[in-house]
Amino acid sequence: SQQGEEDPQALSIQEGENATMNCSYKTSINNLQWYRQNSGRGLVHLILIRSNEREKHSGRLRVTLDTSKKSSSLLITASRAADTASYFCATVTSGGSYIPTFGRGTSLIVHP
Amino acid sequence: KAGVTQTPRYLIKTRGQQVTLSCSPISGHRSVSWYQQTPGQGLQFLFEYFSETQRNKGNFPGRFSGRQFSNSRSEMNVSTLELGDSALYLCASSGAGTTTGNTIYFGEGSWLTVV
Numbered sequence: 001s002q003q004g005e006e007d008p009q010a011l012s013i014q015e016g017e018n019a020t021m022n023c024s025y026k027t028s029i030n031n032l033q034w035y036r037q038n039s040g041r042g043l044v045h046l047i048l049i050r051s052n053e054r055e056k057h058s059g060r061l062r063v064t065l066d067t068s069k070k071s072s073s074l075l076i077t078a079s080r081a082a083d084t085a086s087y088f089c090a091t092v093t094s095g096g097s098y099i100p101t102f103g104r105g106t107s108l109i110v111h112p
Numbered sequence: 113k114a115g116v117t118q119t120p121r122y123l124i125k126t127r128g129q130q131v132t133l134s135c136s137p138i139s140g141h142r143s144v145s146w147y148q149q150t151p152g153q154g155l156q157f158l159f160e161y162f163s164e165t166q167r168n169k170g171n172f173p174g175r176f177s178g179r180q181f182s183n184s185r186s187e188m189n190v191s192t193l194e195l196g197d198s199a200l201y202l203c204a205s206s207g208a209g210t211t212t213g214n215t216i217y218f219g220e221g222s223w224l225t226v227v
Contacts (some may be wrong), residue, residue, distance in 0.1 A: 033215075035218075040200070040221075040223070041220055041221070042116070042202055042218035042219050042220045042221050043155075043202065043204075043218040044218070045215050045216065045217065045218075048215060088155065097168055098214070099145065099157055099160060099168050100216065101157065102147075102154060102155035103154070104154040105154065
């Protein structure tokens with residue numbers, strides 16, 4: 001079963017625009033992670049944010065976490081065609097298994 | 113250092129057959145997890161091995177099994193294949209596996225088609 005649910009399911013933008021993806025989850029978490037998957041390939045870890053953190057940055061990526069709303073967002077600034085991929089959030093619940101549970105992902109298409 | 117290596121990358125099997133997939137984790141990583149990815153169900157956790165012991169298991173039937181060797185390499189086996197087993201099978205490794213903040217690293221996956 002999915003713990004995190006990404007929104008929107010699909011996003012289409014032009015190169016240079018910003019892309020925002022959201023993730024909502026149901027139970028308390030220890031941390032939340034974002035991954036990228038290029039078509040038919042493995043997942044690549046992007047950022048991990050812990051439950052006591054509110055924001056993290058990595059290059060053009062910015063992740064926020066609002067534990068009161070049980071939601072996270074991933075912002076990609078100045079997007080490029082190479083950012084075209086599916087993006088997944090994965091949650092690790094508090095007090096339970098440390099195995100991350102993945103959402104169904106947001107499919108991002110960046111048009112050149 | 114080398115990433116997670118999965119073999120084979122692509123394979124086609126017939127219903128009723130069995131299949132074995134292999135995963136070599138990143139050197140020094142002792143935790144290996146397996147996931148099944150399908151368009152309908154997304155990424156589903158199969159099981160996780162650490163030091164040759166299965167530590168966590170997802171909700172899959174007993175036809176799905178795995179093992180880990182002393183060098184941390186892992187195999188998963190699916191017996192009596194069904195059409196619904198067609199999927200991308202992903203292996204992931206991490207350092208200790210006991211810390212919730214550990215990053216997991218995925219291989220490129222094995223594409224299984226059951227006909």
